[in-house]
Amino acid sequence: MSTAEQPAAATSRSREHTREKLIDAAFEVFAEVGLNAASVEQITERAGFTRGAFYSNFDSKVELFFAIADDKYTRASAGLQSGVDAILAEALPVGHPITADALETIVTGVLGLTVVDSKLALFESEFEALALRDPEIAVRYAGHTRAVIAGVAALLEAALSRIGVRFRLPPEQATRLLITAYTAAMKTHLLAGGGDQPSAADLGDVTALALVLTERMPDS
Amino acid sequence: MSTAEQPAAATSRSREHTREKLIDAAFEVFAEVGLNAASVEQITERAGFTRGAFYSNFDSKVELFFAIADDKYTRASAGLQSGVDAILAEALPVGHPITADALETIVTGVLGLTVVDSKLALFESEFEALALRDPEIAVRYAGHTRAVIAGVAALLEAALSRIGVRFRLPPEQATRLLITAYTAAMKTHLLAGGGDQPSAADLGDVTALALVLTERMPDS
DNA sequence: GCCGTTCGATACACTGGTGTATCGGGGAGT
DNA sequence: ACTCCCCGATACACCAGTGTATCGAACGGC
Numbered sequence: 485m486s487t488a489e490q491p492a493a494a495t496s497r498s499r500e501h502t503r504e505k506l507i508d509a510a511f512e513v514f515a516e517v518g519l520n521a522a523s524v525e526q527i528t529e530r531a532g533f534t535r536g537a538f539y540s541n542f543d544s545k546v547e548l549f550f551a552i553a554d555d556k557y558t559r560a561s562a563g564l565q566s567g568v569d570a571i572l573a574e575a576l577p578v579g580h581p582i583t584a585d586a587l588e589t590i591v592t593g594v595l596g597l598t599v600v601d602s603k604l605a606l607f608e609s610e611f612e613a614l615a616l617r618d619p620e621i622a623v624r625y626a627g628h629t630r631a632v633i634a635g636v637a638a639l640l641e642a643a644l645s646r647i648g649v650r651f652r653l654p655p656e657q658a659t660r661l662l663i664t665a666y667t668a669a670m671k672t673h674l675l676a677g678g679g680d681q682p683s684a685a686d687l688g689d690v691t692a693l694a695l696v697l698t699e700r701m702p703d704s
Numbered sequence: 705m706s707t708a709e710q711p712a713a714a715t716s717r718s719r720e721h722t723r724e725k726l727i728d729a730a731f732e733v734f735a736e737v738g739l740n741a742a743s744v745e746q747i748t749e750r751a752g753f754t755r756g757a758f759y760s761n762f763d764s765k766v767e768l769f770f771a772i773a774d775d776k777y778t779r780a781s782a783g784l785q786s787g788v789d790a791i792l793a794e795a796l797p798v799g800h801p802i803t804a805d806a807l808e809t810i811v812t813g814v815l816g817l818t819v820v821d822s823k824l825a826l827f828e829s830e831f832e833a834l835a836l837r838d839p840e841i842a843v844r845y846a847g848h849t850r851a852v853i854a855g856v857a858a859l860l861e862a863a864l865s866r867i868g869v870r871f872r873l874p875p876e877q878a879t880r881l882l883i884t885a886y887t888a889a890m891k892t893h894l895l896a897g898g899g900d901q902p903s904a905a906d907l908g909d910v911t912a913l914a915l916v917l918t919e920r921m922p923d924s
Numbered sequence: 925g926c927c928g929t930t931c932g933a934t935a936c937a938c939t940g941g942t943g944t945a946t947c948g949g950g951g952a953g954t
Numbered sequence: 955a956c957t958c959c960c961c962g963a964t965a966c967a968c969c970a971g972t973g974t975a976t977c978g979a980a981c982g983g984c
Contacts, residue, residue, distance in 0.1 A: 498980095498981085502931085516837065520738065520740040520741050521740050523971060524971075525970090525972095533932070534932070534934075535932095535933085535934095535971095535972085535973090536931085536932045536933045536934070537931080537932050537933080539932095539973070539974080541931090541932090606837075610833070612829075612891065613738070613829060613830070615895055616826060616829060616891065616894055616895065617736070619897065622895045622896075622897075626892075652916060653916065657909055657912055660888075660909055661885055661909055661912075661913055664885055664888040664909075665881055665884055665885075668880075671832065671836065672846075674836055675835055675845065675846055676842075676846075677839065688877070689877055689880055689881055692877055692881075696872060696873065718951080718961080719961070722961085722962080743940080743941060743942090744941080745940090745942095753962070753963085754963050754964075755941095755943090755964095756962045756963045756964070757962050757963080758962095759942095759943070759944080759962095760960090760961060760962060761961095
């Protein structure tokens with residue numbers, strides 16, 4: 485039993501592949517129609533497999549849902565710091581004139597890193613909806629949310645201090661409010677039939693909120 | 705055809721009754737499991753009827769969903785002004801000492817009037833989720849949301865002026881932010897397994913937001 | 925190059941839900 | 955009290971989806 489498990493690791497390469505294809509397909513389908521309305525067949529069809537492949541890789545639709553969540557968020561957190569650096573470069577072109585624009589660029593930019601596109605927003609919304617009804621999912625969702633907020637709060641605080649600005653509230657609280665507002669803006673954007681990226685007009689509430697939530701740091 | 709319609713109006717009394725029972729039952733079931741997961745049988749069973757009664761009164765589940773929305777919100781808007789008066793009475797016991805407490809009482813009180821209990825919050829969340837995927841529902845939802853915000857904004861502005869406070873942002877914008885924050889707070893409260901009423905701790909973000917969003921009116 | 929293992933496809937039995945068509949009972953009007 | 959009519963119950967046909975059990979084929983190890 486010691487060496488017999490070696491082949492299992494070898495054969496699992498193509499298996500990983502179909503697993504990923506299933507995850508990608510399911511991500512889209514879930515975003516489009518929701519978990520309940522999505523049938524296993526819909527997912528496997530889009531992935532180019534049959535239901536047999538699904539049941540060979542996952543026990544249930546919900547398990548697949550969680551697999552997506554894990555996958556997406558480990559993936560997303562990877563490119564986070566570099567994304568923030570890029571935003572800071574944009575917000576501080578030469579480094580000297582610090583305007584309200586810089587604040588808006590940073591806030592909407594950083595928040596945009598966590599809610600990358602409309603499909604992710606829809607998935608997130610679905611996650612929340614499920615959590616509201618299933619206590620077991622709720623704990624997963626709560627943990628996920630907490631992690632995101634803590635991460636974003638740290639990023640935001642650091643980025644803002646670069647332009648000499650700080651929150652007037654506890655950073656985590658301010659971040660929660662900003663994320664909530666950003667998510668709401670994304671949703672109204674989607675409700676109006678918009679595409680992946682919310683326009684500046686959609687984000688009006690967010691930028692206004694950012695202004696009210698911040699203040700100049702006392703000169704050191 | 706002129707007098708022949710009189711009986712129709714008479715017989716429709718019991719019909720109205722079963723219609724209401726169906727609406728009430730569906731409201732609960734939708735809140736519990738969502739629109740898709742809810743079966744017509746679940747609803748009629750809880751209402752004490754069979755599926756025959758349902759199809760005699762409604763064309764589809766979705767139509768029933770809209771009927772609920774109409775019903776609840778015409779009902780809710782009825783007692784709104786008196787509710788605000790009561791809140792003001794609490795916030796201004798004698799009328800003189802105006803504190804931050806008064807502000808919090810007013811904001812959370814008024815917002816609490818529009819999101820009465822957890823079932824309504826869940827229903828609303830379900831409404832949004834559906835709207836995000838169905839453009840036809842989206843326009844209905846958008847209209848509903850706009851109406852609510854306009855109403856609440858007017859109420860809030862009037863109530864706040866009573867304690868000499870005003871928004872630092874356009875009232876509708878401030879109201880949108882507050883409602884969003886309140887809804888989020890309600891959701892985290894529900895996610896934590898809480899009951900109908902969010903605690904003061906749950907509303908911490910909302911009250912903090914209310915403080916940043918407002919300022920003293922210049923003395924006249 | 926052969927064999928064993930395992931992955932994914934196919935087939936099947938079954939469940940839960942839908943919508944329609946029909947029927948019986950009870951209330952309203954005279 | 956009688957009649958008519960409408961509401962809601964019952965029965966039926968149908969469909970979409972699920973999960974399992976079986977099978978063929980491809981891949982890796984020896």
